[in-house]
């Protein structure tokens with residue numbers, strides 16, 4: 581019955597094509613990551629890095645209320661990692677992807693050399709920028725499948741400007757995005773969501789970004805940095821799930837997310853993961869940070885020392901560590917989603933389902949969208965330093 585098998589093949593091809601169209605990242609990148617993770621599994625390696633979080637400086641041209649990175653004293657803010665230090669960290673760690681947050685990486689005096697060296701190593705780079713300098717610094721870079729500008733935008737204009745404490749920040753970022761897209765660069769957005777986020781406004785923001793032509797969007801709830809000036813508006817776990825369920829259910833087909841679909845399901849409360857802080861290890865001017873991007877419980881000189889000397893069991897929500905109680909942040913849980921994908925056939929099928937049937941129809945979530953929201957910027961002045969950072973509103977919710 582040749583035509584029957586031809587029909588099956590056609591269905592299979594159509595399915596692969598559809599998956600390709602909806603892949604959160606280009607197929608070459610997905611293939612690199614998949615083969616890397618499978619190689620780790622075949623080696624029996626349970627704790628492996630997926631994305632190096634490389635912080636070459638803490639200096640920034642913004643002072644966002646929810647950020648704990650730019651509160652360091654001036655002598656720390658002046659320091660930078662050299663390109664050679666960045667390459668040594670990358671080679672030690674061996675992850676296939678590198679995210680360069682900061683600080684503002686475009687303020688680094690040798691950022692183009694760092695990017696060039698990482699591209700030469702065939703690492704997929706997400707250069708996280710507020711894009712205020714993007715337009716004027718684009719000439720320093722060459723478009724490459726390995727380089728993505730991941731532009732920090734926390735929502736629609738009013739919300740973003742409030743979040744980054746800078747009037748006009750949204751327009752400058754959008755100008756930077758347009759300029760980068762026009763020159764053929766890969767561009768994504770990264771959005772951190774805090775308490776008071778209006779799910780309808782965030783959904784409208786998704787429309788705006790897709791119309792702008794970005795490749796995909798990345799989302800994460802904020803983390804309660806004890807150095808952040810605004811301690812009032814971090815989300816507890818139950819409220820994180822509620823917000824992400826409202827935003828990400830009944831999804832529009834045009835929306836593309838440049839991240840693990842299972843991590844998004846985790847944020848929506850549809851599945852649970854344990855934190856895998858070694859999945860996104862952080863290297864900065866202080867060394868390898870224990871245990872994760874968010875906490876600073878000491879530093880190691882080498883990646884091997886970080887892996888060998890960190891008491892991993894003391895971290896993650898299940899550990900009972902109060903610093904981890906409300907955390908659902910991508911740097912702890914996105915690698916968990918990717919690891920689950922490649923741990924079993926069930927994981928692969930779950931990912932294929934989450935990619936192909938991403939609409940997530942949910943009547944109750946539609947009702948959540950009708951609830952009144954008082955956006956935080958509607959009644960709150962910028963940047964308050966007063967709340968007790970020890971206080972956790974919800975623990976292990």
Ligand code: SF4
Nearest residue numbers: 855872895904907912
């Ligand atoms: S739960 Fe969050 S804060 Fe705790 S180790 Fe994991 S990523 Fe870090």
